[in-house]
Amino acid sequence: MLGIEDPGIYLAYLLAIACLLFSLWFGITHWNRDDKENTNPKKPKI
């Protein structure tokens, strides 16, 4: 695959591309999505 015979190498490439595609999907679909949970800032104790 991709001119590389060892699955130990082409898997690294395929997974890197999968990570890139996931990040594109995630970034675009979650671009404006925020958590609804409110945070409650406290003053530092120490």
Added chain:
Amino acid sequence: MSMLMLGVVVLVYMFLIAWLGYIGYKRTKDASDYLLGGRKTNPIIMALSYGATFISASAIVGFGGFAATFGMGIQWLCMLNMLMGVIVAFIFFGRKTRKIGEQHNARTFSQLLGLHYGSRTIQVFIAVVIFIGMPLYAAVVMKGGAVFIEQMFHVNLDLALLIFTLIVSAYVITGGIKGVLYTDALQAVIMFACMTFMLFWFYHMMGMSFTEANRELTDIAPLVPERFKALGHQGWTRMPVSGSPQWYTLVTSLIMGVGIGCLAQPQLAVRFMMVESTKQLNRGVLIGCLFIFFTVGSIYHVGALSNLYFLQTDGVVASEMIGDMDKIIPLFINKAMPAWFGALFMLCILSASMSTLSAQFHTMGAAFGADIFPRLGRAKNPNSTLGVRFGVLCSILLSYVICYVLSAGIIARGTALFMGVCAVTFLPAYFCALYWKKATREGALASLIVGASTSIFAMVFLHKAEAASIGVCKALFGKEVLIDVYPWFVIDPILFALPLSVLAIVVVSLFTQKKGVEAEV
């Protein structure tokens, strides 16, 4: 490339850096601005800064040379940098870190864990590990940058080191994290552009497609030098022989050590607390992955394929062209790339060094001035940044002295030493702070102590790569490592030290929690 052209390019670059540092200085009003950018950092700037801090010059020149010598197996590191360093880090660690950091109003990584577990001891312990361990890592980056300046401008190494340190210190001390973030973003753009250009130029120059080039690289496997075959090298498009020395180095040290180690880097984790909301982190996932894919992925890929170029032009593979692995990529750039690209590549390496170093100085300064001595310089004004600025100055001086005091062998292992200690010491306590409510302060402290002591012991007495350079084991016991039976001395300490650190937090937390419940009853 003429010295005049090089000089002009560097002057323009330095002017931009100075200008961005000045903007950072003007926009820094109080300690929160200086340490966290007021928690309102633009997500694109944050993600670019995260990526630029993550990728040092050694990731480009060192690991690029490793790919040229040992092949494409290093692409697992690129994949893990994206998966663990960006996707897992931003989505599973970043969101919770930001929330807990905001809830506690924490401004540093040490403060985050210290406040979460309600323990000043934990805060100080983490800060001390950072302040003592990170100068070693910073010394690697400082020396790397200085050597590069020395080679490019033909100046004395001492002078190069001084100039490089002074430039970075100037914008970190004055501009604080805002100065660091703005300059990082510019440096990330330069790195991204250079690495992407290099990838496309390679295929244009060689006149091959992606698959053709890989196939040719597969076909030249018999040209692997004998000395590397003995270590397990089977060709540039094949993984090394399982269980061979090269396999252990690649899998346990580079892929697992650096791949997992990146999750608990204080200078990276603190960036999650710099943004206003979760959506900024979501955007960061996209930017961060794109950046890693094109910078790290390109240099590892082109590094391995550079063998085809050297074979075509000089009749030998990269490692036969030049013995020093770190000099393969600069040689390839000089020979294969257009002359004008040499100046840009130099900026790329300077950018990679400066962005990592500035984050290190800032993190060490914060550990000193905000965690270890939080009252320093704040007698009259609680929002004063004087203590942290003084801490940054101390950390710079300490790193500078280390460059001269410690041997080159120890400094060369500084990155692995620090990343290993960080992962083993901080990761369990950090993860449990985010995801395990039963973790107690005693458990976290036990994990920190077990992690730090085990990893330091392993590096001094067990793991040959560090133990041989440090030399304590040799001095005490007359041999480089305590267990000199293969493969024990090539297995990275993270593999056994991290489970011990995890075990410590789980067992001690369960035990101390039970005691707490009994006491309540």
